[in-house]
Amino acid sequence: MEKKLSKLIEDIRTGKIYSSTDVVISSLRVLEGLAKSTNNLSELIDLYHKYLPVLIKARPASAMLANSVRELLTSIVSALERGLSFKELLEELSKKRTEIERRINEAINSAALIASRRIQEGDVILTNSYSRSVLRALKVTKDRGANFSVYVTESRPGSEGLLTASRLSSLGIPVTLFVDSAVRYFMKDVDKVLISCEAVAANGAVVNKIGTSLIALSAHEARVRVFVIGITYKFNPETIFGELIEIAEEEPQATLSYDVKEGIKSLSPLFDVTPPEYIDAIITERGIIAPQAVTTVLREIYGWPFKLEGIEGLLEKLENYSGRRE
Amino acid sequence: MKLPAEVVKVFEGIKSMRIRGAGRIARAAARALEVAAKGYEGSEEGLLDYLVYVANYLKSSRPTAVSLPNALNYVLSRVKAAKDRGIMPLKEVALKAAREFINYSLRAVEIIGEIGAKRVKDGDVILTHCNSSAALSIIIKAWREGKEVKVYATETRPKFQGYLTFKTLSSKGIPARLIPDSAVRYFMKDVDKVILGADAVAANGAVVNKIGTSLIALSAHEARVRVFIAAETYKFSPFTLFGELVTIEERDPREVVNSDYLLANPGIKVRNPAFDVTPPEYIDAIITERGIIAPQAASLVLMEEYGRAIGGCLIKVTVDMEDEGL
Numbered sequence: 001m002e003k004k005l006s007k008l009i010e011d012i013r014t015g016k017i018y019s020s021t022d023v024v025i026s027s028l029r030v031l032e033g034l035a036k037s038t039n040n041l042s043e044l045i046d047l048y049h050k051y052l053p054v055l056i057k058a059r060p061a062s063a064m065l066a067n068s069v070r071e072l073l074t075s076i077v078s079a080l081e082r083g084l085s086f087k088e089l090l091e092e093l094s095k096k097r098t099e100i101e102r103r104i105n106e107a108i109n110s111a112a113l114i115a116s117r118r119i120q121e122g123d124v125i126l127t128n129s130y131s132r133s134v135l136r137a138l139k140v141t142k143d144r145g146a147n148f149s150v151y152v153t154e155s156r157p158g159s160e161g162l163l164t165a166s167r168l169s170s171l172g173i174p175v176t177l178f179v180d181s182a183v184r185y186f187m188k189d190v191d192k193v194l195i196s197c198e199a200v201a202a203n204g205a206v207v208n209k210i211g212t213s214l215i216a217l218s219a220h221e222a223r224v225r226v227f228v229i230g231i232t233y234k235f236n237p238e239t240i241f242g243e244l245i246e247i248a249e250e251e252p253q254a255t256l257s258y259d260v261k262e263g264i265k266s267l268s269p270l271f272d273v274t275p276p277e278y279i280d281a282i283i284t285e286r287g288i289i290a291p292q293a294v295t296t297v298l299r300e301i302y303g304w305p306f307k308l309e310g311i312e313g314l315l316e317k318l319e320n321y322s323g324r325r326e
Numbered sequence: 327m328k329l330p331a332e333v334v335k336v337f338e339g340i341k342s343m344r345i346r347g348a349g350r351i352a353r354a355a356a357r358a359l360e361v362a363a364k365g366y367e368g369s370e371e372g373l374l375d376y377l378v379y380v381a382n383y384l385k386s387s388r389p390t391a392v393s394l395p396n397a398l399n400y401v402l403s404r405v406k407a408a409k410d411r412g413i414m415p416l417k418e419v420a421l422k423a424a425r426e427f428i429n430y431s432l433r434a435v436e437i438i439g440e441i442g443a444k445r446v447k448d449g450d451v452i453l454t455h456c457n458s459s460a461a462l463s464i465i466i467k468a469w470r471e472g473k474e475v476k477v478y479a480t481e482t483r484p485k486f487q488g489y490l491t492f493k494t495l496s497s498k499g500i501p502a503r504l505i506p507d508s509a510v511r512y513f514m515k516d517v518d519k520v521i522l523g524a525d526a527v528a529a530n531g532a533v534v535n536k537i538g539t540s541l542i543a544l545s546a547h548e549a550r551v552r553v554f555i556a557a558e559t560y561k562f563s564p565f566t567l568f569g570e571l572v573t574i575e576e577r578d579p580r581e582v583v584n585s586d587y588l589l590a591n592p593g594i595k596v597r598n599p600a601f602d603v604t605p606p607e608y609i610d611a612i613i614t615e616r617g618i619i620a621p622q623a624a625s626l627v628l629m630e631e632y633g634r635a636i637g638g639c640l641i642k643v644t645v646d647m648e649d650e651g652l
Contacts, residue, residue: 166591211509267503
């Protein structure tokens with residue numbers, strides 16, 4: 001199980017698993033498995049102490065990863081507070097994991113349905129990277145019987161746009177694929193940009209695959225609307241306190257697909273930040289909001305003033321409950 | 327009429343992009359005309375027709391590179407003028423004109439380096455795209471003058487010409503980093519100047535260059551970073567003075583994805599435009615071998631360069647070439 005988690009962390013870190021939803025769902029499942037492989041609370045706490053910070057660090061920009069791990073840990077702490085046995089605690093953990101997964105899927109489905117209402121007959125939609133939310137929204141639209149076509153960028157490094165294009169094409173949607181640098185060339189033919197995100201900051205800025213901010217800038221120039229599907233799990237509450245979202249830079253060698261890698265020095269950030277002024281709306285499971293209204297949604301979820309426990313703090317609490325500390 | 331093997335080789339080289347870059351294409355075309363003239367054994371009367379025939383063949387290799395017809399016209403217009411005035415032997419005129427063009431072109435890149443380097447300051451961070459000998463000439467000249475510059479080179483999909491730029495810079499000891507095309511906006515805040523080449527300059531100052539150029543210029547404009555275009559005057563398109571559009575070449579999709587992907591996804595249309603058009607408002611200056619000009623002054627360069635030919639040689643030869651149906 002530990003091996004499985006290490007492999008997963010590596011795949012997340014190098015961007016091999018791209019979709020943030022996939023990252024979260026597989027992480028939570030492995031965390032559950034890891035807990036179940038232990039014999040007592042002390043072992044579990046040791047492993048979580050060892051791996052949770054590394055897991056979060058593998059995808060520091062992912063608000064959904066941090067938020068859902070926080071929720072999982074909170075449920076363990078609460079189980080301990082209620083004096084449950086280790087076996088009961090594991091059951092609680094399983095239940096929580098299933099619940100988070102279900103809530104994420106439901107949220108994506110709701111947001112996708114709302115997003116699909118913004119796609120009109122004959123639209124040309126531009127998207128990048130690989131996103132479960134965007135695919136879902138386009139599938140719902142296709143199922144409704146609408147005729148539209150989709151432009152997909154290759155999305156270097158990683159080139160997961162190729163996978164998106166394949167998936168869309170297999171749904172019978174006409175797809176056009178091109179390199180990332182051709183975005184402005186094609187923007188004049190585009191009606192709407194529909195993208196997903198990794199995180200939404202308190203000011204409405206959106207973190208997503210590198211190149212997204214260029215697409216949004218180009219759309220803004222051409223007066224093409226930009227819609228971001230971002231379920232509230234992806235809203236980053238810490239940014240309210242001024243925290244910056246950390247953007248990981250991928251191992252350079254992992255991104256090079258050219259035959260001559262020797263001696264090449266490259267820089268390759270995985271994500272970039274799109275400022276709120278280039279975003280027309282963020283589509284959540286609760287409805288469509290202006291990027292400037294993110295704070296309102298955060299207040300609704302976390303109350304005001306915020307009640308928010310950090311992952312470090314929760315691990316600390318676990319430690320206290322384990323009885324290992326006097 | 328017979329085409330010399332070397333002419334065919336140049337044609338194939340330009341078409342397959344073994345010979346790339348507007349300057350190199352222009353010189354190769356002039357050299358091919360030189361070879362054709364040298365090998366010509368027909369009547370004095372028929373030489374011009376033969377050269378026009380060869381030129382038409384060469385011209386069809388790539389539609390966008392304006393430097394190609396300009397180089398051909400440089401030679402043809404001189405042969406035609408000599409013929410009209412009864413200057414003999416025409417073969418000598420053709421050989422001399424071709425040589426003259428090649429030397430002029432090589433010298434132009436050098437002069438552009440000297441002029442452009444004056445605009446580079448010590449410590450500048452420069453961003454460049456693709457593999458432009460004129461842009462590199464500026465950066466290398468500045469470096470030789472002792473200016474400590476750093477360069478971001480975009481990898482330039484689909485053909486990764488950025489790797490060549492990286493290697494050239496590295497071999498001179500210039501610190502360079504390769505970045506994906508999609509990361510341009512992410513790094514733009516660190517950039518002082520953008521220096522790019524051009525495949526063609528239109529009469530209104532719009533610049534046709536490698537796909538992605540207009541996106542870089544837009545991003546620089548947003549960040550108030552200056553954009554310089556390094557372009558020899560033979561890249562200015564005289565035809566645009568008369569309202570003609572520069573044709574944007576779309577290349578083989580297999581440059582973007584492999585054949586397996588195309589076979590597996592017959593529904594996906596892969597589009598591969600080789601160039602895009604950057605509007606003059608995103609360009610601060612065009613650096614030519616005659617000096618630095620505002621993009622809006624492009625028509626002045628054209629008038630000066632081809633003014634005497636308007637209604638005369640250039641147009642006539644061009645029309646002749648068009649009549650060949652190529």
